[in-house]
Structures are given as structure tokens and as C-alpha cells.
Amino acid sequence: xxxxxxxxxxxxxxxxxxxxxxxxxxxxxxxxxxxxxxxxxxxxxxxxxxxxxxxxxxxxxxxxxxxxxxxxxxxxxxxxxxxxxxxxxxxxxxxxxxxxxxxxxxxxxxxxxxxxxxxxxxxxxxxxxxxxxxxxxxxxxxxxxxxxxxxxxxxxxxxxxxxxxxxxxxxxxxxxxxxxxxxxxxxxxxxxxxxxxxxxxxxxxxxxxxxxxxxxxxxxxxxxxxxx
Amino acid sequence: xxxxxxxxxxxxxxxxxxxxxxxxxxxxxxxxxxxxxxxxxxxxxxxxxxxxxxxxxxxxxxxxxxxxxxxxxxxxxxxxxxxxxxxxxxxxxxxxxxxxxxxxxxxxxxxxxxxxxxxxxxxxxxxxxxxxxxxxxxxxxxxxxxxxxxxxxxxxxxxxxxxxxxxxxxxxxxxxxxxxxxxxxxxxxxxxxxxxxxxxxxxxxxxxxxxxxxxxxxxxxxxxxxxxxxxxxxxxxxxxxxxxxxxxxxxxxxxxxxxxxxxxxxxxxxxxxxxxxxxxxxxxxxxxxxxxxxxxxxxxxxxxxxxxxxxxxxxxxxxxxxxxxxxxxxxxxxxxxxxxxxxxxxxxxxxxxxxxxxxxxx
Numbered sequence: 392x393x394x395x396x397x398x399x400x401x402x403x404x405x406x407x408x409x410x411x412x413x414x415x416x417x418x419x420x421x422x423x424x425x426x427x428x429x430x431x432x433x434x435x436x437x438x439x440x441x442x443x444x445x446x447x448x449x450x451x452x453x454x455x456x457x458x459x460x461x462x463x464x465x466x467x468x469x470x471x472x473x474x475x476x477x478x479x480x481x482x483x484x485x486x487x488x489x490x491x492x493x494x495x496x497x498x499x500x501x502x503x504x505x506x507x508x509x510x511x512x513x514x515x516x517x518x519x520x521x522x523x524x525x526x527x528x529x530x531x532x533x534x535x536x537x538x539x540x541x542x543x544x545x546x547x548x549x550x551x552x553x554x555x556x557x558x559x560x561x562x563x564x565x566x567x568x569x570x571x572x573x574x575x576x577x578x579x580x581x582x583x584x585x586x587x588x589x590x591x592x593x594x595x596x597x598x599x600x601x602x603x604x605x606x607x608x609x610x611x612x613x614x615x616x617x618x619x
Numbered sequence: 620x621x622x623x624x625x626x627x628x629x630x631x632x633x634x635x636x637x638x639x640x641x642x643x644x645x646x647x648x649x650x651x652x653x654x655x656x657x658x659x660x661x662x663x664x665x666x667x668x669x670x671x672x673x674x675x676x677x678x679x680x681x682x683x684x685x686x687x688x689x690x691x692x693x694x695x696x697x698x699x700x701x702x703x704x705x706x707x708x709x710x711x712x713x714x715x716x717x718x719x720x721x722x723x724x725x726x727x728x729x730x731x732x733x734x735x736x737x738x739x740x741x742x743x744x745x746x747x748x749x750x751x752x753x754x755x756x757x758x759x760x761x762x763x764x765x766x767x768x769x770x771x772x773x774x775x776x777x778x779x780x781x782x783x784x785x786x787x788x789x790x791x792x793x794x795x796x797x798x799x800x801x802x803x804x805x806x807x808x809x810x811x812x813x814x815x816x817x818x819x820x821x822x823x824x825x826x827x828x829x830x831x832x833x834x835x836x837x838x839x840x841x842x843x844x845x846x847x848x849x850x851x852x853x854x855x856x857x858x859x860x861x862x863x864x865x866x867x868x869x870x871x872x873x874x875x876x877x878x879x880x881x882x883x884x885x886x887x888x889x890x891x892x893x894x895x896x897x898x899x900x901x902x903x904x905x906x907x908x909x910x911x912x913x914x915x916x917x918x919x920x921x922x923x924x925x926x927x928x929x930x931x932x933x934x935x936x937x938x939x940x941x942x943x944x945x946x947x948x949x950x951x952x953x954x955x956x957x958x959x960x961x962x963x964x965x966x967x968x969x970x971x972x973x974x975x976x977x978x979x980x981x
Contacts, residue, residue, distance in 0.1 A: 513705070513707075513709050514709065514711060516673050516696070516703075516705075517703070517705065517709045517711070518697075518711075518722070519672075519673070519695070519696040519697045520671060520673075520696055520697075520701065520702065520703035520723075520770070520779075521697075521722050521723030521726060521769065521770075521773055522697050522698075522723050522726040522727055522773055523697055523722075523723075523726060524695075524697050527697075527726070528697075531722075532711060532713075535713040536711075536712070536713055538713075
């Protein structure tokens, strides 16, 4: 049987690190965005929602391609990061993070937005009549009531980042020990006809995904009962 | 600044919504219960939401001379010292009953906590409910009692109630009304009470603000306003007069109680209140008939001297008659146009009002 060689082990670790960082960043970005989408009546709410949902329909390579151009030596972001002395982002961990954040955005925004919309205005109005200011209302009423949505968002964003391939390959390349994540490692093994190692990683992914989805299903059921 | 008045609530709001325009001006005393009364869609709830700052309307709101809203100031809801009871109890589902009660209480400075938790629990009979954790396990009436307690615990200077009984079944309503009456008697907080149910208003309110299609068409003391024949309230099916009276005497043998007021006496089914207690009685216009001579051999107990003050046609077959029992006490009587003509009833005539039924409201 094949065992995990150090490069594969690093790929697993890198994947988990990438997914964790991406999920944390996404929570910070998606929460205010979801709140705005749930409550805004501005005309440009539709276009913003469509842009957020784009990664759902675009091939990941398209997103990766444009991000690569943008962050590359002649892209606006690339010139900025070079000017700031940060170097260039493609083919680094940070490049992977940025690509993943964009690619998994809808999986974080939509569950949270749905949860905020399901709460409605009433509980927040009640809180306002009970002397709670805007931030207080958000923390003491909106966040706890939206908890199932946050849980779904965390699990989906994390799992989706673990499973992503196209964006990562375009932006990060396939540098062993640096930007080679799990899905890319599997691809490389298959290309090199190392089916044993590929099986080991791929089987692990199947098991991981199943456990995540099962957990999501069970937790979702329980949580929705609590809030009912 | 001339619009500021001490010791009253003074409100003026204009708001244009898609299908509805509010243009309401009224003032109300800062004691007792003021009912905002009108048919569905008359803008009562919208007006209440404007007062709470939940709806951002143009206009002004002065509370005891303090500006809550004018052209330059808009105090946000959470800074207005008010309590709001919504039609549905709207308890926070993620908090226990106790945490719901304490939500607002914890958010006001300790020095402003004039209403202690134990007192609210006692007033509203929440002793057993507070031990039950999950608000979802309470009945509709119990939930609404917790919601009222939650609002009271912010020590509000004004309590706003938006049809707090409308979402409840008849049993829960009967269950909760005594608590509201008790609050009315014992609590020194002015209440604005939105309702479209005349019996609730007659029972709880001291002051009436009538709304129709987004406008205030009349306001005044409850008894006088209900008896005004130029207003639609006097022509509702359950129109009637409210009489404030004192318990005078209990007749143990027949299980009756006599109520005295300046216009005479009324016998009603025996009540629990001791002699001297103030009660309010409601007499529906359809339960009052008129006789030109003192009826003899009638089973009706309550026959009062009255003078006809006004007669107004009501539909093709009915008229509404306003009867003065004294300077300050009025009855309404709905009779047929035919009876008016047969008895030749005219304004200024002295008659006898026969009262078939009296509902004791508290």
C-alpha cells in the first residue's frame, strides 16, 4: 500500500491551512456583505448579488485567469503590490488565498444572507425598542438567530476550498512544498501514473467530504429545531 | 417652538407609502390610556411606529416638552424611553423567558430602573413562566404577558401597545385583559393603545384618538367622544356609551350590585369590588329603548330619566338617539325610525331610557 510521502503530507497540511485562512477571511467579508444584501433596497443590490454569485457558474479557470492577469506584473494589483514592496502574489500562498476567497464567496455569502433574511425586521425592531443600539442588535439578536446560516457557510466555504482545483492551479501553479494543494497533488500523481498514492489521497477526500456533509445535515437539523 | 407643550404628547406626522398616506396630528394627555382607534388600514399602526421611530416620517413629536423628533432632530428608537408591545409577542427565540424579560432591563442605567423585576413578575403573574426556559413552550397569552413585562422593565415613560390582544383567541384575551386593567390602575405610565375593537377601547381607554384613512378625525375624553353622533364610532354595530360609576350597595339576596353615578343608578349582576370602588359600565345603544311615560309592569330593572339631546338618521330604518342622563353622563339608544315617529320624539324631550343590559368593564 502506498503511504504518505513528505510532499503529500505537506500538500494536505497546505490545503487545511488554505481552507482555514480562506474561511476566516470569508466570514469577515461575507458577514457584512450578506447583511447588506439582506437589508439594502438600493438598485445596485442585484448587480452586486450577481457578481458574488458569478463563481457558481464560471469555470474556475476563467476566474483564475483573470486574477492571474490582475495580480501579474502588468496587472493593476500586481503593480500595486510590487510598488508596496510585497512582491507578486501569483504562485505564492497569498495568491492562493485570494483566489480561494473569490471562488468560495457565494458559498459563504448565500447561507448567511438567507439566515439574515429569514430573521426579518421584527426581532431587530423589538431589540431597538428595548434600548439596543445598532451594533448591540446585530450581536445580541441577528448573529445568534443566524447561527445555522453561519455554520452552513463555514462548512461549505471550508469544504469548497479544500476541493478546489482550477483556480489554485492557475494562480498557484504546482510547486511542491509551496503551492501544491491536495487536489493538485492527486492530479500530479495520476499524471505520473502513481495510482496508489492518488487513491490514498482521493479516498481520503471522499471520506472527508462525506463526513462534512453528514455533519452539516445533522447539525442543520438540530440547529433549526433549537431556533424554532 | 410654540408647538411644545408640557404635560402632553404632541405628534404630527406625514408619510407617503405606496398605497397609503398618513397625515396625522394629535395630542394626548400623559396620564392614562389613549386609544388610537380606527378601522383596518386607517394608519393606527403606522402612526404608532412613527411615534416609536421605527418608521421615519416627516413631522414632529414632543413628549412632555421634550423633543423626540422635529425638523432637525430624529431620536433613534433605542434612545426613546418607550416600551413597545407588538401584536405578536415577538419574544426572542434564542433567549430564555427570563433573558427575554431582562433584555431591556439590562440595557438601561441602574439609576433609571424604576420598575423592579419582582414587581413586574408579580403584576403579570409570571412566577411560573419565568422558570420555564424556552419561550416557544408558552401559550399565546403567556407569551404576550412576557412581552408586556419585557417592555415595562425598561421603565418606559410611554408605553406603546399595537393591538396586543388581536392575535389571541378569545380565552387568552379574557386571560390577559385583567392584567392590562391592573396595569392601567396601578402603573403611572401613559399608554398609547392601538385597537380596532370597540369593546377593548371601552374597557381600557380614558382618551380616544379616532383615525380614518391616515387622518385624525377626532380626539377627546373616551365617554364624550364615543357619544358623538357626528363620528363613525357612534354608528358601529356595537356602539354604546361608557359610564364611570361607583359601587354603592350589594344585594346579597338577589346577587345584584347597585352602581351610582351623577345621572342615576344602575343595577348589575353582583360584582366583587367593595362599595366605593370605581368601575366602568358599558351600555350598548341597541340595548337601550325609549319610553315617553314611566313603564309599569316591565321586567327591565334599569329605567333612567333622560333628555333627548340629538337624533340622527342611521340607514333607512334606524335612528341613533343621544340621551343626557346628567351634565356629564350620556347614553346612546338605537331605535327604529318608525318608533321615533310614533312616539314623536324630538330634541329636548324628557323621556325614560330602559336599559336591557349593562356590561361591567372592570
